[in-house]
Amino acid sequence: MTKKLLIIDTDSGIDDAQALMMALAAPDVEVLAVTCVFGNTAAANVCQNVLRVLSVCERQEIPVFRGSACPLVGIGNLFSDHFGGDGLGDVMEYKDPLWEEKIQREHAVNAMVRLVSEHEMQVSLVALGPLTNLALAVRLDPCFPNKLRDLYIMGGNMEGKGNVTLCAEFNFAMDPESAYIVLEEFICPTYIASWEYSCRNALTWEFFEELIHQDAPAARFMKMITSKCWAYSKEALKSKRDVFFGPGFVSYDSYAMAACVDSSMVLESIECPVRVELQGSIARGMMVLDRTNQLKKNHSVKIMTKCDLTKLSRLLMESLRQPCKK
Numbered sequence: 158m159t160k161k162l163l164i165i166d167t168d169s170g171i172d173d174a175q176a177l178m179m180a181l182a183a184p185d186v187e188v189l190a191v192t193c194v195f196g197n198t199a200a201a202n203v204c205q206n207v208l209r210v211l212s213v214c215e216r217q218e219i220p221v222f223r224g225s226a227c228p229l230v231g232i233g234n235l236f237s238d239h240f241g242g243d244g245l246g247d248v249m250e251y252k253d254p255l256w257e258e259k260i261q262r263e264h265a266v267n268a269m270v271r272l273v274s275e276h277e278m279q280v281s282l283v284a285l286g287p288l289t290n291l292a293l294a295v296r297l298d299p300c301f302p303n304k305l306r307d308l309y310i311m312g313g314n315m316e317g318k319g320n321v322t323l324c325a326e327f328n329f330a331m332d333p334e335s336a337y338i339v340l341e342e343f344i345c346p347t348y349i350a351s352w353e354y355s356c357r358n359a360l361t362w363e364f365f366e367e368l369i370h371q372d373a374p375a376a377r378f379m380k381m382i383t384s385k386c387w388a389y390s391k392e393a394l395k396s397k398r399d400v401f402f403g404p405g406f407v408s409y410d411s412y413a414m415a416a417c418v419d420s421s422m423v424l425e426s427i428e429c430p431v432r433v434e435l436q437g438s439i440a441r442g443m444m445v446l447d448r449t450n451q452l453k454k455n456h457s458v459k460i461m462t463k464c465d466l467t468k469l470s471r472l473l474m475e476s477l478r479q480p481c482k483k
C-alpha cells in the first residue's frame with residue numbers, strides 16, 4: 158500500500174508535539190516535512206521543539222523547515238503562555254547548541270510549495286498553528302491549493318466561542334488575515350477541527366494519566382513536558398474551556414491529525430462555506446459558518462462535529478509508545 162504523504166505545519170506546542178507523534182506512529186503515513194510557524198511560542202523555539210520530538214521518537218531523518226515569525230499584518234508579540242514560554246512546558250534545561258544546523262536552509266514556505274509540486278495531488282497538509290505559512294504559499298504559487306490532496310486545520314470556531322478573545326480561537330486570532338486567505342483560496346478538500354469540536358470531544362483526566370504513564374520514551378517525554386504546565390493541572394478547571402464545556406483532557410491539535418491519519422475518525426460533520434471576520438471590534442478572527450449560502454461562495458469545507466473517541470484514544474495511546482519500528 159502506498160503511504161499517505163504529510164506535511165505538518167506547526168507552532169509546537171505540547172498538543173502539536175502529541176499530534177506530531179501521532180503522525181510518526183501511524184504505519185501508513187510518511188511525513189515529508191515539518192514546517193514551523195510562530196504561535197504558541199517564537200518560531201525559533203518551535204524549531205527546537207520539533208527537533209526534540211523527532212529526537213525522542215528517533216525520527217531525525219525528517220526535514221524541519223523554519224517559517225513565518227509573525228502574522229501577515231501587525232506585530233507578532235502576542236505569544237500565548239498556554240504551554241509555557243518555550244511552548245513545551247518550560248521544563249527543559251538542555252538546549253542543543255547546534256540546533257540551527259539541523260534546520261533546513263530552505264524557507265518553510267518554499268519547501269511547502271516545492272514538495273507539493275513534486276507530489277502533486279498526493280500531499281495532505283495538516284495545519285496546527287496560525288495559517289501564515291499557508292497564506293504565503295498560495296501567494297508564491299496560486300496553484301498550490303489545487304495541487305494538494307487535502308487540508309486539515311486545527312483552528313477557528315463554529316459557535317463564536319473564543320479562547321483568546323471573546324469570539325476568536327487562538328490560531329485564527331493570531332493571524333486573522335492568513336486564516337481568511339486560506340479559507341477563501343484553498344479550494345482543495347478542507348477539514349476543520351474547531352475549538353468547540355475538540356472541547357466537545359474531550360477525554361477524561363483518568364485517560365490522560367494512563368496515557369503519560371506508559372513505559373516508553375515518548376510517554377516519559379510527554380509526562381515531563383506536561384508536569385509543570387497549568388493547562389494540564391487542576392488550575393485549568395478555571396479556564397474558559399471548562400466554563401463552556403466542563404472539565405476534561407483536550408489535546409487540540411490531535412483532533413485534526415487524527416482525522417487525517419484515519420478518515421473514519423470523524424463520525425459527523427457540517428459541510429458549508431465559511432469566512433473569517435476581519436473587521437469586527439469584538440469578533441475579529443472569528444470563523445463564521447454560512448449554512449444558508451448568503452455569501453454565494455462556491456467552496457465548502459467540512460467542519461467536524463463528532464469524533465470516534467475509542468479510535469482517538471487508541472491513536473493517542475499508540476503515539477506515545479515510541480520510538481517504534483515502522
Ligand SMILES: [Ca+2]
Nearest residue numbers: 170173285286
Ligand atoms: Ca498548535
